Amino acid sequence: MSAETISPKQVGMDTPMDKSQALPKSRIVFIDNLRVLLVILVVLHHVAIIFGAEGNWYYYENQADDIASGILTLFVAINQSYFMGFYFLIAGYFTVPALDRKGSKRFLQDRLLRLGVPLIFYIFVINPLLRYVLAVNVEGYAGSLGHYVTGNLPFASGSLWFLHTLLIFTLIYVSGRHWLKNSAEPTKHKQGLPSNIAIAAYALIAGVLTFIVRLAYPVGVYSGLLGMQPAFGVQYISLFAFGLLAYRRGWLPQPSEGKIWPPIAVVLVALAPVIFMLGKMSGGVDAFMGGWNWQAFVYAVVEQFLCVSLIVTLLVTFSRHFNRRNNLLKTLAASAYTAYIIYAPVLLLIVLPLRGLHLDPLAKFALISVICVPLCFLIAHYLRKLPLAREIL
Numbered sequence: 001m002s003a004e005t006i007s008p009k010q011v012g013m014d015t016p017m018d019k020s021q022a023l024p025k026s027r028i029v030f031i032d033n034l035r036v037l038l039v040i041l042v043v044l045h046h047v048a049i050i051f052g053a054e055g056n057w058y059y060y061e062n063q064a065d066d067i068a069s070g071i072l073t074l075f076v077a078i079n080q081s082y083f084m085g086f087y088f089l090i091a092g093y094f095t096v097p098a099l100d101r102k103g104s105k106r107f108l109q110d111r112l113l114r115l116g117v118p119l120i121f122y123i124f125v126i127n128p129l130l131r132y133v134l135a136v137n138v139e140g141y142a143g144s145l146g147h148y149v150t151g152n153l154p155f156a157s158g159s160l161w162f163l164h165t166l167l168i169f170t171l172i173y174v175s176g177r178h179w180l181k182n183s184a185e186p187t188k189h190k191q192g193l194p195s196n197i198a199i200a201a202y203a204l205i206a207g208v209l210t211f212i213v214r215l216a217y218p219v220g221v222y223s224g225l226l227g228m229q230p231a232f233g234v235q236y237i238s239l240f241a242f243g244l245l246a247y248r249r250g251w252l253p254q255p256s257e258g259k260i261w262p263p264i265a266v267v268l269v270a271l272a273p274v275i276f277m278l279g280k281m282s283g284g285v286d287a288f289m290g291g292w293n294w295q296a297f298v299y300a301v302v303e304q305f306l307c308v309s310l311i312v313t314l315l316v317t318f319s320r321h322f323n324r325r326n327n328l329l330k331t332l333a334a335s336a337y338t339a340y341i342i343y344a345p346v347l348l349l350i351v352l353p354l355r356g357l358h359l360d361p362l363a364k365f366a367l368i369s370v371i372c373v374p375l376c377f378l379i380a381h382y383l384r385k386l387p388l389a390r391e392i393l
Helices: 031-050 066-135 147-154 158-179 198-216 231-247 261-283 295-320 327-356 361-383
Strands: none
Touching: 031 066, 031 295, 031 327, 066 147, 066 158, 066 231, 066 261, 066 295, 066 327, 066 361, 158 231, 158 327, 198 231, 198 295, 261 295, 261 327, 327 361
Protein backbone atom coordinates (compact mmCIF):
# COMPACT_ATOMS: atom_id res chain seq x y z
CA MET A 1 0.00 0.00 0.00
CA SER A 2 1.23 3.44 -0.80
CA ALA A 3 1.96 5.85 2.03
CA GLU A 4 1.46 9.61 2.04
CA THR A 5 3.37 12.14 4.12
CA ILE A 6 2.03 15.62 4.73
CA SER A 7 3.91 18.36 6.55
CA PRO A 8 2.08 20.88 8.75
CA LYS A 9 2.86 23.68 6.29
CA GLN A 10 1.00 21.82 3.55
CA VAL A 11 -2.35 21.84 5.31
CA GLY A 12 -2.92 25.57 5.27
CA MET A 13 -3.12 25.93 9.05
CA ASP A 14 -1.21 29.25 8.97
CA THR A 15 -3.80 31.05 6.86
CA PRO A 16 -6.42 33.19 8.62
CA MET A 17 -9.86 32.38 7.34
CA ASP A 18 -13.14 34.24 7.15
CA LYS A 19 -16.54 32.98 6.07
CA SER A 20 -15.75 33.46 2.40
CA GLN A 21 -12.65 31.28 2.42
CA ALA A 22 -12.63 27.52 1.97
CA LEU A 23 -10.79 25.35 4.46
CA PRO A 24 -8.21 23.14 2.74
CA LYS A 25 -9.33 19.56 2.33
CA SER A 26 -5.95 18.21 3.45
CA ARG A 27 -5.68 16.89 6.99
CA ILE A 28 -2.96 16.92 9.62
CA VAL A 29 -2.20 13.25 9.24
CA PHE A 30 -0.28 12.70 12.44
CA ILE A 31 -3.24 14.10 14.43
CA ASP A 32 -5.53 11.60 12.69
CA ASN A 33 -3.15 8.84 13.71
CA LEU A 34 -3.08 10.16 17.28
CA ARG A 35 -6.87 10.04 17.39
CA VAL A 36 -6.74 6.36 16.47
CA LEU A 37 -4.26 5.73 19.28
CA LEU A 38 -6.43 7.60 21.79
CA VAL A 39 -9.52 5.58 20.90
CA ILE A 40 -7.53 2.37 21.35
CA LEU A 41 -6.37 3.61 24.75
CA VAL A 42 -9.96 4.40 25.77
CA VAL A 43 -10.96 0.81 25.05
CA LEU A 44 -7.93 -0.67 26.83
CA HIS A 45 -8.48 1.68 29.77
CA HIS A 46 -11.94 0.27 30.46
CA VAL A 47 -10.93 -3.31 29.84
CA ALA A 48 -8.31 -2.78 32.55
CA ILE A 49 -10.94 -1.45 34.97
CA ILE A 50 -13.11 -4.51 34.35
CA PHE A 51 -10.30 -6.86 35.33
CA GLY A 52 -8.99 -5.19 38.46
CA ALA A 53 -7.77 -1.61 37.98
CA GLU A 54 -9.08 1.16 40.21
CA GLY A 55 -11.79 3.13 38.45
CA ASN A 56 -15.49 3.46 37.67
CA TRP A 57 -17.35 1.74 34.86
CA TYR A 58 -20.42 -0.35 34.09
CA TYR A 59 -19.06 -3.77 35.01
CA TYR A 60 -16.25 -5.31 37.07
CA GLU A 61 -14.94 -8.82 37.50
CA ASN A 62 -12.39 -7.86 40.17
CA GLN A 63 -10.57 -11.18 40.21
CA ALA A 64 -7.11 -9.65 40.10
CA ASP A 65 -4.50 -10.27 42.77
CA ASP A 66 -2.44 -7.40 44.18
CA ILE A 67 0.22 -7.64 41.46
CA ALA A 68 -2.23 -7.74 38.53
CA SER A 69 -4.38 -5.05 40.09
CA GLY A 70 -1.31 -2.86 40.63
CA ILE A 71 -0.16 -3.24 37.02
CA LEU A 72 -3.62 -2.49 35.62
CA THR A 73 -4.12 0.43 38.00
CA LEU A 74 -0.80 1.94 36.97
CA PHE A 75 -1.82 1.64 33.32
CA VAL A 76 -5.18 3.31 34.04
CA ALA A 77 -3.60 6.07 36.14
CA ILE A 78 -1.13 6.93 33.37
CA ASN A 79 -3.96 7.02 30.82
CA GLN A 80 -6.15 9.13 33.07
CA SER A 81 -3.37 11.66 33.57
CA TYR A 82 -3.48 12.83 29.98
CA PHE A 83 -5.58 11.03 27.38
CA MET A 84 -8.93 12.79 27.87
CA GLY A 85 -7.17 16.12 28.31
CA PHE A 86 -5.44 15.39 25.00
CA TYR A 87 -8.86 14.88 23.42
CA PHE A 88 -9.95 18.32 24.62
CA LEU A 89 -6.73 19.89 23.34
CA ILE A 90 -7.27 18.43 19.87
CA ALA A 91 -10.97 19.35 19.92
CA GLY A 92 -10.14 22.95 20.81
CA TYR A 93 -7.54 23.18 18.05
CA PHE A 94 -9.99 22.16 15.32
CA THR A 95 -12.92 24.11 16.73
CA VAL A 96 -11.38 27.43 15.64
CA PRO A 97 -10.95 26.81 11.88
CA ALA A 98 -14.34 25.08 11.66
CA LEU A 99 -16.07 28.06 13.27
CA ASP A 100 -14.10 30.52 11.12
CA ARG A 101 -15.15 28.67 7.98
CA LYS A 102 -18.78 27.94 8.75
CA GLY A 103 -19.90 30.85 10.88
CA SER A 104 -21.73 30.47 14.19
CA LYS A 105 -25.10 29.24 12.94
CA ARG A 106 -23.85 26.54 10.60
CA PHE A 107 -21.10 25.50 13.03
CA LEU A 108 -23.57 25.05 15.89
CA GLN A 109 -25.90 23.06 13.65
CA ASP A 110 -23.01 20.79 12.75
CA ARG A 111 -21.91 20.37 16.38
CA LEU A 112 -25.44 19.61 17.55
CA LEU A 113 -25.72 17.01 14.82
CA ARG A 114 -22.31 15.41 15.36
CA LEU A 115 -22.23 15.63 19.16
CA GLY A 116 -25.83 16.06 20.22
CA VAL A 117 -27.53 13.31 18.21
CA PRO A 118 -25.18 10.47 19.34
CA LEU A 119 -25.32 11.83 22.90
CA ILE A 120 -29.13 11.91 23.04
CA PHE A 121 -29.40 8.44 21.49
CA TYR A 122 -26.89 7.11 24.02
CA ILE A 123 -28.61 8.74 27.00
CA PHE A 124 -32.12 7.57 26.17
CA VAL A 125 -31.50 4.27 24.35
CA ILE A 126 -28.02 2.76 24.74
CA ASN A 127 -27.33 3.55 28.39
CA PRO A 128 -30.72 2.25 29.66
CA LEU A 129 -30.29 -0.90 27.56
CA LEU A 130 -26.78 -1.52 28.88
CA ARG A 131 -27.91 -0.99 32.47
CA TYR A 132 -30.83 -3.35 31.96
CA VAL A 133 -28.68 -6.07 30.36
CA LEU A 134 -26.26 -5.87 33.29
CA ALA A 135 -29.10 -5.93 35.82
CA VAL A 136 -30.52 -9.10 34.23
CA ASN A 137 -27.25 -10.94 33.62
CA VAL A 138 -25.21 -9.88 36.63
CA GLU A 139 -27.67 -8.87 39.34
CA GLY A 140 -30.43 -11.36 38.52
CA TYR A 141 -33.08 -8.75 37.81
CA ALA A 142 -36.28 -10.42 36.55
CA GLY A 143 -38.45 -7.45 35.59
CA SER A 144 -39.19 -5.98 32.19
CA LEU A 145 -37.15 -3.26 30.50
CA GLY A 146 -39.96 -0.74 31.02
CA HIS A 147 -40.22 -1.56 34.72
CA TYR A 148 -36.46 -1.28 35.15
CA VAL A 149 -36.25 2.06 33.35
CA THR A 150 -39.11 3.66 35.26
CA GLY A 151 -37.76 2.38 38.55
CA ASN A 152 -34.10 3.30 38.04
CA LEU A 153 -34.15 6.23 35.58
CA PRO A 154 -30.82 5.22 33.99
CA PHE A 155 -30.57 8.32 31.82
CA ALA A 156 -27.00 9.58 31.82
CA SER A 157 -24.25 10.30 29.29
CA GLY A 158 -22.19 7.40 30.71
CA SER A 159 -19.26 6.56 28.48
CA LEU A 160 -20.09 9.48 26.20
CA TRP A 161 -19.51 12.06 28.92
CA PHE A 162 -16.78 13.56 26.70
CA LEU A 163 -19.37 14.54 24.06
CA HIS A 164 -21.55 16.01 26.80
CA THR A 165 -18.72 18.13 28.22
CA LEU A 166 -17.29 19.09 24.82
CA LEU A 167 -20.71 20.32 23.70
CA ILE A 168 -20.85 22.59 26.77
CA PHE A 169 -17.32 23.92 26.14
CA THR A 170 -18.17 24.53 22.49
CA LEU A 171 -21.36 26.42 23.26
CA ILE A 172 -19.51 28.63 25.76
CA TYR A 173 -16.75 29.39 23.23
CA VAL A 174 -19.15 30.20 20.40
CA SER A 175 -21.24 32.40 22.70
CA GLY A 176 -18.12 34.19 23.89
CA ARG A 177 -16.93 34.89 20.36
CA HIS A 178 -20.36 36.11 19.35
CA TRP A 179 -20.59 38.39 22.41
CA LEU A 180 -17.12 39.78 21.76
CA LYS A 181 -17.94 40.09 18.04
CA ASN A 182 -14.71 38.27 17.25
CA SER A 183 -15.51 36.17 14.20
CA ALA A 184 -12.06 35.35 12.87
CA GLU A 185 -8.90 36.68 14.45
CA PRO A 186 -5.77 36.55 12.29
CA THR A 187 -3.58 33.52 12.78
CA LYS A 188 -0.01 34.30 13.74
CA HIS A 189 2.74 32.75 11.64
CA LYS A 190 4.70 31.33 14.54
CA GLN A 191 5.48 27.61 14.33
CA GLY A 192 6.49 25.31 17.13
CA LEU A 193 5.53 24.67 20.73
CA PRO A 194 5.72 27.11 23.66
CA SER A 195 8.99 27.07 25.61
CA ASN A 196 9.75 24.24 28.02
CA ILE A 197 9.64 26.71 30.91
CA ALA A 198 6.15 27.85 29.88
CA ILE A 199 4.96 24.25 29.59
CA ALA A 200 6.39 23.38 33.02
CA ALA A 201 4.81 26.49 34.57
CA TYR A 202 1.43 25.45 33.16
CA ALA A 203 1.82 21.97 34.64
CA LEU A 204 2.68 23.35 38.09
CA ILE A 205 -0.19 25.84 38.12
CA ALA A 206 -2.66 23.25 36.83
CA GLY A 207 -1.47 20.80 39.49
CA VAL A 208 -1.96 23.25 42.36
CA LEU A 209 -5.39 24.31 41.08
CA THR A 210 -6.38 20.66 40.66
CA PHE A 211 -5.37 19.96 44.27
CA ILE A 212 -7.55 22.87 45.41
CA VAL A 213 -10.55 21.69 43.39
CA ARG A 214 -10.20 18.19 44.81
CA LEU A 215 -10.57 19.52 48.34
CA ALA A 216 -14.25 19.94 47.49
CA TYR A 217 -14.64 17.45 44.63
CA PRO A 218 -12.43 14.35 45.06
CA VAL A 219 -11.71 11.98 42.20
CA GLY A 220 -14.77 9.80 41.61
CA VAL A 221 -17.37 12.52 42.22
CA TYR A 222 -19.33 13.24 39.04
CA SER A 223 -21.26 16.29 37.94
CA GLY A 224 -24.31 15.35 35.92
CA LEU A 225 -24.66 18.94 34.71
CA LEU A 226 -21.09 19.14 33.36
CA GLY A 227 -20.94 15.48 32.33
CA MET A 228 -17.51 15.00 33.91
CA GLN A 229 -15.62 14.70 37.16
CA PRO A 230 -14.82 18.22 38.47
CA ALA A 231 -11.58 16.70 39.85
CA PHE A 232 -10.23 16.76 36.27
CA GLY A 233 -11.93 20.00 35.28
CA VAL A 234 -8.84 22.21 35.50
CA GLN A 235 -7.00 20.04 33.00
CA TYR A 236 -9.93 19.63 30.62
CA ILE A 237 -10.90 23.31 30.56
CA SER A 238 -7.34 24.61 30.29
CA LEU A 239 -6.30 22.17 27.54
CA PHE A 240 -9.41 22.95 25.50
CA ALA A 241 -8.53 26.64 25.86
CA PHE A 242 -4.90 25.95 24.90
CA GLY A 243 -6.17 24.10 21.85
CA LEU A 244 -8.07 27.21 20.79
CA LEU A 245 -4.97 29.34 21.33
CA ALA A 246 -2.67 26.82 19.65
CA TYR A 247 -4.48 27.18 16.34
CA ARG A 248 -4.26 30.97 16.44
CA ARG A 249 -0.56 30.91 17.40
CA GLY A 250 0.43 28.18 14.96
CA TRP A 251 1.66 25.91 17.75
CA LEU A 252 2.51 22.77 15.81
CA PRO A 253 5.47 20.66 17.02
CA GLN A 254 8.76 20.71 15.17
CA PRO A 255 11.08 17.65 14.99
CA SER A 256 13.77 19.38 17.05
CA GLU A 257 11.43 20.29 19.92
CA GLY A 258 10.32 18.61 23.11
CA LYS A 259 13.47 16.56 23.70
CA ILE A 260 13.39 16.95 27.48
CA TRP A 261 9.84 15.67 27.90
CA PRO A 262 10.21 11.95 27.00
CA PRO A 263 12.85 11.43 29.76
CA ILE A 264 10.63 13.33 32.20
CA ALA A 265 7.70 11.07 31.31
CA VAL A 266 9.84 7.95 31.82
CA VAL A 267 11.03 9.17 35.23
CA LEU A 268 7.51 10.02 36.37
CA VAL A 269 6.13 6.67 35.23
CA ALA A 270 8.98 4.90 37.05
CA LEU A 271 8.32 6.90 40.23
CA ALA A 272 4.55 6.37 40.15
CA PRO A 273 4.57 2.88 41.78
CA VAL A 274 6.88 4.11 44.55
CA ILE A 275 4.69 7.14 45.29
CA PHE A 276 1.59 4.94 45.21
CA MET A 277 3.00 2.39 47.64
CA LEU A 278 4.25 5.04 50.08
CA GLY A 279 0.91 6.82 49.98
CA LYS A 280 -1.08 3.62 50.31
CA MET A 281 0.90 2.53 53.38
CA SER A 282 0.49 5.90 55.10
CA GLY A 283 -3.03 6.95 54.12
CA GLY A 284 -4.67 4.42 51.83
CA VAL A 285 -5.73 4.78 48.20
CA ASP A 286 -8.51 7.25 49.07
CA ALA A 287 -5.92 9.77 50.28
CA PHE A 288 -4.83 10.31 46.67
CA MET A 289 -8.36 11.15 45.54
CA GLY A 290 -8.50 14.49 47.33
CA GLY A 291 -8.13 16.20 50.68
CA TRP A 292 -5.66 18.22 52.69
CA ASN A 293 -2.79 15.72 52.63
CA TRP A 294 0.51 15.20 50.84
CA GLN A 295 -0.78 12.26 48.79
CA ALA A 296 -3.49 14.35 47.11
CA PHE A 297 -1.09 17.24 46.48
CA VAL A 298 1.68 15.06 45.01
CA TYR A 299 -0.81 13.13 42.88
CA ALA A 300 -2.35 16.33 41.48
CA VAL A 301 1.00 17.91 40.59
CA VAL A 302 2.67 14.74 39.26
CA GLU A 303 -0.46 14.01 37.22
CA GLN A 304 -0.23 17.35 35.40
CA PHE A 305 3.50 17.02 34.72
CA LEU A 306 2.87 13.52 33.39
CA CYS A 307 0.05 14.96 31.29
CA VAL A 308 2.16 17.60 29.55
CA SER A 309 5.19 15.32 29.19
CA LEU A 310 3.17 12.59 27.50
CA ILE A 311 1.21 14.99 25.28
CA VAL A 312 4.35 16.78 24.08
CA THR A 313 6.15 13.45 23.60
CA LEU A 314 3.32 12.04 21.50
CA LEU A 315 2.87 15.21 19.46
CA VAL A 316 6.56 15.44 18.58
CA THR A 317 6.98 11.69 18.02
CA PHE A 318 3.93 11.39 15.77
CA SER A 319 4.76 14.55 13.81
CA ARG A 320 8.25 13.17 13.23
CA HIS A 321 7.62 9.45 12.62
CA PHE A 322 3.90 8.93 11.98
CA ASN A 323 2.96 11.80 9.69
CA ARG A 324 1.95 9.43 6.94
CA ARG A 325 -1.03 7.26 6.14
CA ASN A 326 -1.85 4.19 4.14
CA ASN A 327 -5.27 2.76 3.30
CA LEU A 328 -5.59 0.99 6.66
CA LEU A 329 -4.68 4.06 8.73
CA LYS A 330 -6.99 6.22 6.63
CA THR A 331 -9.87 3.81 7.28
CA LEU A 332 -9.11 3.63 11.00
CA ALA A 333 -8.94 7.42 11.27
CA ALA A 334 -12.27 7.83 9.50
CA SER A 335 -13.89 5.33 11.90
CA ALA A 336 -12.23 6.52 15.13
CA TYR A 337 -15.06 8.80 16.27
CA THR A 338 -17.69 6.13 15.67
CA ALA A 339 -15.54 3.51 17.41
CA TYR A 340 -15.41 5.78 20.45
CA ILE A 341 -19.20 6.13 20.47
CA ILE A 342 -19.88 2.38 20.30
CA TYR A 343 -17.02 0.91 22.34
CA ALA A 344 -19.02 0.47 25.57
CA PRO A 345 -21.79 -1.78 24.17
CA VAL A 346 -19.28 -3.68 22.04
CA LEU A 347 -17.04 -4.32 25.04
CA LEU A 348 -19.91 -5.51 27.23
CA LEU A 349 -21.22 -7.79 24.49
CA ILE A 350 -17.80 -9.45 24.41
CA VAL A 351 -17.11 -9.56 28.14
CA LEU A 352 -20.44 -10.82 29.48
CA PRO A 353 -20.52 -14.12 27.51
CA LEU A 354 -16.93 -14.80 28.64
CA ARG A 355 -17.56 -14.23 32.34
CA GLY A 356 -17.13 -17.90 33.08
CA LEU A 357 -13.76 -18.13 31.36
CA HIS A 358 -11.19 -18.63 34.12
CA LEU A 359 -7.92 -16.99 33.11
CA ASP A 360 -5.30 -14.90 34.84
CA PRO A 361 -6.66 -11.31 34.91
CA LEU A 362 -3.76 -9.99 32.83
CA ALA A 363 -4.26 -12.75 30.26
CA LYS A 364 -7.97 -12.02 30.11
CA PHE A 365 -7.23 -8.30 29.77
CA ALA A 366 -5.01 -9.10 26.78
CA LEU A 367 -7.54 -11.49 25.21
CA ILE A 368 -10.51 -9.14 25.48
CA SER A 369 -8.41 -6.22 24.22
CA VAL A 370 -7.26 -8.11 21.15
CA ILE A 371 -10.87 -8.98 20.33
CA CYS A 372 -12.55 -5.70 21.21
CA VAL A 373 -10.26 -3.09 19.63
CA PRO A 374 -10.44 -4.35 16.03
CA LEU A 375 -14.13 -5.22 16.42
CA CYS A 376 -14.97 -1.65 17.47
CA PHE A 377 -13.26 -0.23 14.39
CA LEU A 378 -14.78 -2.88 12.11
CA ILE A 379 -18.33 -2.25 13.31
CA ALA A 380 -17.72 1.51 13.16
CA HIS A 381 -16.53 1.24 9.56
CA TYR A 382 -19.74 -0.47 8.45
CA LEU A 383 -22.02 1.69 10.59
CA ARG A 384 -20.72 4.72 8.74
CA LYS A 385 -21.95 3.20 5.48
CA LEU A 386 -25.58 3.33 6.62
CA PRO A 387 -27.85 6.03 5.13
CA LEU A 388 -27.27 9.44 6.78
CA ALA A 389 -24.77 7.91 9.22
CA ARG A 390 -21.76 9.58 7.63
CA GLU A 391 -23.28 13.02 8.35
CA ILE A 392 -23.39 12.19 12.06
CA LEU A 393 -20.64 9.62 12.59
